[in-house]
Amino acid sequence: MFNYKPLIKPILNNLPFLYDWLRIGTGGTISARYCYSIWLRHLVAAREQGLAEIPRVVAELGPGDSIGVGLAALLTGASEYYALDLKEYADTNRNLKIFDELVVLFLRHEPIPDDKELDFVRPKLDSYDFPDSILPEEYMEKMLNKERVKAIRHRIENMSEQVGANITINPAPCGIKYIVPWDGEDKIKENSVDFFLSQAVMEHVKNPNHCYEIIYKWLKPGAYLSQDVDFRSHNMTWRWNAHWRLNAFAWRLLTGRKDWVINREPYSRHLEPMKNTGLVLIAGQKTKDKNGIKREELNEDFVYLSDEDLVTSGAYMLARKPIN
Numbered sequence: 001m002f003n004y005k006p007l008i009k010p011i012l013n014n015l016p017f018l019y020d021w022l023r024i025g026t027g028g029t030i031s032a033r034y035c036y037s038i039w040l041r042h043l044v045a046a047r048e049q050g051l052a053e054i055p056r057v058v059a060e061l062g063p064g065d066s067i068g069v070g071l072a073a074l075l076t077g078a079s080e081y082y083a084l085d086l087k088e089y090a091d092t093n094r095n096l097k098i099f100d101e102l103v104v105l106f107l108r109h110e111p112i113p114d115d116k117e118l119d120f121v122r123p124k125l126d127s128y129d130f131p132d133s134i135l136p137e138e139y140m141e142k143m144l145n146k147e148r149v150k151a152i153r154h155r156i157e158n159m160s161e162q163v164g165a166n167i168t169i170n171p172a173p174c175g176i177k178y179i180v181p182w183d184g185e186d187k188i189k190e191n192s193v194d195f196f197l198s199q200a201v202m203e204h205v206k207n208p209n210h211c212y213e214i215i216y217k218w219l220k221p222g223a224y225l226s227q228d229v230d231f232r233s234h235n236m237t238w239r240w241n242a243h244w245r246l247n248a249f250a251w252r253l254l255t256g257r258k259d260w261v262i263n264r265e266p267y268s269r270h271l272e273p274m275k276n277t278g279l280v281l282i283a284g285q286k287t288k289d290k291n292g293i294k295r296e297e298l299n300e301d302f303v304y305l306s307d308e309d310l311v312t313s314g315a316y317m318l319a320r321k322p323i324n
Contacts, residue, residue, distance in 0.1 A: 038199050042226045058197070062198055067176070075102055081176050081177070086181055088180045106140060111128050123285055196224070202227055224320050228315070229270055232314065284317045287315065298310075
């Protein structure tokens with residue numbers, strides 16, 4: 001007999017008088033060190049696979065409670081950053097605090113926070129030393145000159161004055177565009193993005209296939225998609241993959257009114273649509289966990305899962321849009 005006890009607490013979260021009280025932010029990007037680590041990990045991983053120069057136009061899907069990852073990209077030389085989110089989660093005061101802390105981290109050439117500090121974060125690197133070969137001292141002195149840092153900070157401050165779907169702060173030396181809601185092909189010009197990244201976000205997108213099609217259109221020929229996807233149940237079930245045991249009704253009871261419900265798509269259901277758009281997978285890292293449910297426990301909606309899907313709890317995927 002199916003055990004519905006694990007559903008009781010999430011259902012209570014959906015009661016009208018408790019929902020707003022219990023709801024918190026999206027998590028993740030509330031720490032400067034986390035944002036610093038995420039950007040540099042993605043940058044180093046892409047450099048190892050042929051990224052020739054610092055991306056000038058960077059887009060991030062689901063920055064969450066701050067735009068810290070994008071601010072790290074701007075501090076290392078990006079000239080334009082698109083923050084794409086479902087709702088306006090980012091807080092200006094938090095952005096400013098994280099920005100100031102990021103400046104200090106880069107001035108110090110701080111090592112990248114590694115697995116001892118952020119053991120759940122992908123991509124994993126061979127070395128967590130500051131990437132001087134990518135960001136040499138002379139170059140970083142130019143990127144972190146007082147006038148440039150002041151200009152970026154001014155743009156962050158002005159974001160609070162422009163609440164809505166398209167918050168644009170330009171001109172040079174940098175532009176920030178905070179797009180809420182993000183979905184829609186017209187949000188970014190086609191063939192304009194050098195580097196598109198997401199960190200534990202694509203598992204929340206309702207229609208990953210459509211999302212990959214949009215990303216492909218936005219990327220320039222030769223540009224990179226760098227993403228980490230978490231296939232676990234996000235603590236919604238006792239075992240990491242037991243969300244594949246639940247039928248649609250039970251899952252709906254469990255997730256209720258949450259804004260960022262996971263789509264329950266496994267590894268193959270992300271890899272296939274990426275390739276179908278024309279993106280070429282050039283590197284990846286998979287995390288395996290064999291301590292979940294077994295094949296005989298799968299709900300009939302998920303019997304299609306491959307043996308690899310069933311034990312892949314997360315994956316970093318680096319893809320590139322062909323030049324021709």
